[in-house]
Amino acid sequence: MNMPTQNSSRLQVENLCKSFTLHNRGGRKINGFAGVSFSVKPGELLALTGPSGAGKSSVLKTIYRTYTPSRGTIYLDRGQGRAVDLAACSESEMLCYRRSDIGFVTQFLKILPRISALEVVAAPLIDIGTDKKDAVTRAAQLLRSLHIREELFSVSPLTFSGGEQQRINIARGVIAPKKLLLLDEPTASLDEESAGRVLTLLHELKKQKICLVAIFHDRDRMVQVADNEYHLEQNN
Template identity: 40%
Template sequence: MTADAIDIAQGAVASAGTSRPMLAIEDLSKGFTLHAAGRRVRGCEGISLSIEAGEFVGVTGRSGSGKSTILKCIYRTNLPEAGRIVYDSAAFGPVDLATLDERRVIYLRNYEIGYISQFLDVVPRTTARDIVRASAAEAFEDPDVIESETVRMLEHFDFPQELWDLYPNTFSGGEKLRLNIARAMVRRPRLLLLDEPTASLDNASKIKVRDLIEQLKAGGTTMLGIFHDLEFMEGVCDREYNMQAGGFVAG
C-alpha cells in the first residue's frame, strides 16, 4: 500500500461513525490588495456557515458583495486570510481547507469537491466529449459506465451529436456554460460549489440544471450555490443567506 493510500485509509477510519457538518466555515475573511492602485478591496469578512451532509444552501446578493470569494476560498483558488473552513472529507477525515497542503487539496478537487464557475477553462484542442469523459473517468472505473455517463450528460443538455467532437472555443456562451455544468456534475461529487450556474442560460436549460441538482441532492451531494435569484430553485434549496458588503445580513 502506498503512503497516499495509507493516509486515505486512516482518514476514512478516523471519520467513520462520527456526526459532524459536511462543511463548517468559521469567521472566514479574505481581502485583495491592488498594488498598482494602492487600494485594499474587501472580499468577504467574518463569514460563518455550517452545512449538513445532503443540504443545498443558496447565497444571494448583489454583484461585488463577496459571494464568489467564499466559494473560491473553499475551493482554494483564493487563500483565506483568516478563519477556518473545516470539510469532513471521506478520504482524510475533517480537514481545514484554509491551511491544507496542496497535495491533498488537489486530491479533493479531483475526487470529492466539484466547482461550477461561469467560465469554461479547459486544455486547448480538447473536444466537448473528451472534456466530459475525462471528468467521468475520475468518478467511475468501468469504461462502459464512463462512456454511458458522458453520453447521458451531453444528451441531457441537448448538445447535438455534431458538436460532441468539436472544440468548445467555437461554442456560444450558453453552450460553454452548459458544458461546464456537465463536466462538474457527471462526477457526482460529495460537495458541489455552484457560482451562478444559470447566469447566461435560457429557461429550458435552467430547468435541466435544476433537474440535475435534484438528482445530485437525492444521491447525497452537499451543495453551496450562488444565485442572483433563487426563485427557480424553490423547493430544492434548504436554506438561503443574503450577502451585502462582504458579510451575511438577516433575511
C-alpha cells in the same frame, strides 16, 4: 491536518474573511467579504445571496483555495471521521482534496482546444478509472439530458454558444460528483428549459447526498432547489 468532526455537517464555515492586498497599488487592501459562517449537511444545497460585489464568488473561490483565506475556518468532513480545515491545510493537501472531494463549476469554461465535447465531459470519469467506452456513454447521456444537440458531441466546445458552454461546464462538473460541489451561477445564461434541466440535475445530486453551495443569478430558480440561504451584505 485532521480535525474532530463537529456535528452532522459536511461543510462548516466559521468567521471566514478575505481581504485582497493590491501589491501594485502600494499594498492597498480591498475587502472581499468578512465574518461569513454557515454549515451544509450532506444532500443539502446552500444558496449564497447578496448584492453584486458582496463577495459571493470570492467565498466559493476561497473554499476552493483559488483565493487564500485571510481568517476563519472551513471544516470539510471527508467521511470516516476524517475532517480537515481547508483554511489551514497546505497547497499540496488542497490539491489532493480538490481531486478527491471538491468540485467547482465556475462561470466560464476553461478547456484546451481541439478536444470534443464528449471527451471534455467524459474526462473526469476516465480520471477516476472508469473504462473509456463507459465514460463516453455516460457523457453522451448527460449531454442529451441537458439538450446539447447530437451533432455537437464531436465538436470542440470552444466554438459553442455561451449557454451551450455553460451546460458543458455543468456536465463536466457533475459527471463524477465529489462530496462537495461549488457552483457559481450555473443557470445564468440558460433559457427556461435548459435551466430546468440543470435544476433537475442538482436535485439528483442532492439525492446522492452531495453537499452543494451555489450562487444563483435568479431568485425564482434558487428557491426551487435551495434548502437554506446565506445572505452576504454589501461591502463597504
